[in-house]
Amino acid sequence: MMNASVSRFFGVIFGLCCLISISVHSNTLKSLDIFDIEYASDLVISSDGDTVYFVRHYMDIQSDRKLGNIWSVNTKTKQMLPVTTGDHLDYAPALSPSGDRLAYISTRTGKPQIFVTWLSSGKTAKLTNLSSAPSNLVWSPNGNSIAFSMFVSESKPAPVSLSGKPKDAKWADAPIYIDDVYYRRDGGGYTEKGSTELFLLSSQGGTPRQLTQDEFNNGGAVSWGKDSKTLYFSANRGENREFTPLGRDIFKLTIDDGVITQLTDRVGPDSNPKVSPNGKYIAYLGFDDKRANYHNNLLHIMDIDGNNKRILSADLDRSIDAIEWSDDAKNLYIQYDDFGHTLLAKQSISGSNKRSVLSKQLGGQSYGRPYTSAEFSVSAKGNLAITYSDPSRPADVAVVTNQKTTILTQLNEDALAHKTLAKIEEIRFPSSADGKEIQGWIAYPPNFDKTKRYPLILEIHGGPVTAYGPHFSMEIQLLAAPGNVVVYINPRGSSSYGQAFAREIDKNYPSKDHDDLMTAVDVLIEKGFIDPNKLFITGGSGGGVLTAWAIGQTDRFAAAVVAKPVINWFSFVLTADSYPFFYQYWFDKKPWEDIDGYMKFSPISYVGNVTTPTLLLTGEADYRTPISETEQYYQALKIQGVETAMVRIPDASHGIYRKPSNLMAKVEYILWWFEQHSQQQDVK
Numbered sequence: 001m002m003n004a005s006v007s008r009f010f011g012v013i014f015g016l017c018c019l020i021s022i023s024v025h026s027n028t029l030k031s032l033d034i035f036d037i038e039y040a041s042d043l044v045i046s047s048d049g050d051t052v053y054f055v056r057h058y059m060d061i062q063s064d065r066k067l068g069n070i071w072s073v074n075t076k077t078k079q080m081l082p083v084t085t086g087d088h089l090d091y092a093p094a095l096s097p098s099g100d101r102l103a104y105i106s107t108r109t110g111k112p113q114i115f116v117t118w119l120s121s122g123k124t125a126k127l128t129n130l131s132s133a134p135s136n137l138v139w140s141p142n143g144n145s146i147a148f149s150m151f152v153s154e155s156k157p158a159p160v161s162l163s164g165k166p167k168d169a170k171w172a173d174a175p176i177y178i179d180d181v182y183y184r185r186d187g188g189g190y191t192e193k194g195s196t197e198l199f200l201l202s203s204q205g206g207t208p209r210q211l212t213q214d215e216f217n218n219g220g221a222v223s224w225g226k227d228s229k230t231l232y233f234s235a236n237r238g239e240n241r242e243f244t245p246l247g248r249d250i251f252k253l254t255i256d257d258g259v260i261t262q263l264t265d266r267v268g269p270d271s272n273p274k275v276s277p278n279g280k281y282i283a284y285l286g287f288d289d290k291r292a293n294y295h296n297n298l299l300h301i302m303d304i305d306g307n308n309k310r311i312l313s314a315d316l317d318r319s320i321d322a323i324e325w326s327d328d329a330k331n332l333y334i335q336y337d338d339f340g341h342t343l344l345a346k347q348s349i350s351g352s353n354k355r356s357v358l359s360k361q362l363g364g365q366s367y368g369r370p371y372t373s374a375e376f377s378v379s380a381k382g383n384l385a386i387t388y389s390d391p392s393r394p395a396d397v398a399v400v401t402n403q404k405t406t407i408l409t410q411l412n413e414d415a416l417a418h419k420t421l422a423k424i425e426e427i428r429f430p431s432s433a434d435g436k437e438i439q440g441w442i443a444y445p446p447n448f449d450k451t452k453r454y455p456l457i458l459e460i461h462g463g464p465v466t467a468y469g470p471h472f473s474m475e476i477q478l479l480a481a482p483g484n485v486v487v488y489i490n491p492r493g494s495s496s497y498g499q500a501f502a503r504e505i506d507k508n509y510p511s512k513d514h515d516d517l518m519t520a521v522d523v524l525i526e527k528g529f530i531d532p533n534k535l536f537i538t539g540g541s542g543g544g545v546l547t548a549w550a551i552g553q554t555d556r557f558a559a560a561v562v563a564k565p566v567i568n569w570f571s572f573v574l575t576a577d578s579y580p581f582f583y584q585y586w587f588d589k590k591p592w593e594d595i596d597g598y599m600k601f602s603p604i605s606y607v608g609n610v611t612t613p614t615l616l617l618t619g620e621a622d623y624r625t626p627i628s629e630t631e632q633y634y635q636a637l638k639i640q641g642v643e644t645a646m647v648r649i650p651d652a653s654h655g656i657y658r659k660p661s662n663l664m665a666k667v668e669y670i671l672w673w674f675e676q677h678s679q680q681q682d683v684k
């Protein structure tokens, strides 16, 4: 029998332990916390630089959707005010040239429509009653009109219609007849016949006028001429446009007579035209198409009539993602990725060597996985707003003044400040393949103790030419939260390290990128805090390819989760939505002309080596890496007698994270599978 004081002592200790475990428990991130995440996008800074308008996204737990409203934040006081409110999505704000009105798209009445709010009175008008979703709203310089893009469907009767159906009879739905090259789009489903065209809307509302009428997709980002009478746009208007997917050029449209004039014509894409504020030049992005897996998108300018084309970023071995003019038309602001970070720089138009980096802290918009993803906005006075990246927070709004970044919003302090998050640390190491330097990041679990031994999860990005970075990621955080060290790297083939690094895997994927990944695992093991019997591997899309590839080469992993993979390049190229691109830019030949070449790089060819217990996880409506890839691997693993299971996510596209509950399910399945196999290692 325990005496009273001993029992009281143990009672106190027990109570304390409970308290500790409860507090540790509640301070660690849980998958349900995905619903508490907010982030900023669609930034517009006012011409005086005093206000930034932005979309404040939030996750609606009832409808399981990402919604958002437009807010403003004062750049001096940091005071935030709502411009719109309600459980719907308001997005794509565009400030009128005089700054008195904000146009935007809203789903508040059901289908997306264009709205305008008068900022001084707060009065709002719905300007349109459109049958399809508008996009790319741009005010004319005189403030009288708004140009936008919209899909126009072409109703064509099916070639066969059945007769003889008795009145009130219930027959099967009519078959779907398809003869388009692009007949389904990931995230958009099976497509209607039609094209995306340019429209003009009076800023007072009314009936929009369709400006382009032909069979080409003329919609997309547009830029107004200074006279408010011309529009500049980028489109693929070539003969064989479906099979020349990078064949975009820049065109001028004269609004009065509808005449379209071609301004660029090289072999390779020219896009993102931006007319300079003085109306003299067009800045744009483009490259000479070498049929490679990756090309740097270079900054160009030309005179407004298309003459005198020149490259401004030839000396910068990076891809430019976004451009804006300075008001004096002497400089351009450019955004590009560099070593997993996103940079904002100012570039003189007078010489390519005149470039200065203003901020290296852009990002935060890819809250699922830590991809680079960012935006900026520049005012007439040169004030700069960015989406700010912090490894522990999704995108906030910040301003950049004299190369100093000031954060204006704290959209996630309520949800995340009281949580113990994984700390992110950069690593660089020489690859075992050839000594090439590889960059990556380690996520240390909450309360990490380097004297203990932890399971290791290698998480691999897709693309394959994309980049991870030290950006907030719900997936990485949730994988680390229960006590796993997570490592993620940018193997060769990733973007943000220059063209040659990305082309290391040109027509050669997977290859040494696999060695880079395995070296990362070795580097972590050498640190002494990893249990070498508890190595786990996962990745999505291109990361799913590399995960399936790795388990065909090694049995070092205790378990694998292969998400939305390509398993067989032959079948992928013949079922993926963007097949005209994939067979020409990822391979040298058509699949039937080089069966061995396709199969050499296909994980299915090595399934006979696999012993690793493998979970597969894919959206049933994924048209990028269709679920038939997953099914092939599942059935092959079953034939081989390898422990496997398949998680099919109903209605989910390639972007599984788009529904918060699907992101929860993805992470929970990965953790569950690894936990099962971690316990098996304990028993061994």
Ligand SMILES: CC(=O)N[C@@H](C)C(=O)N[C@@H](C)C(=O)O
Binding pocket: 461, 462, 463, 464, 466, 540, 541, 542, 543, 624, 625, 654
């Ligand atoms: C170009 C492309 O869509 N590639 C996919 C196969 C892919 O890897 N996608 C990545 C970006 C993902 O994580 O979904």
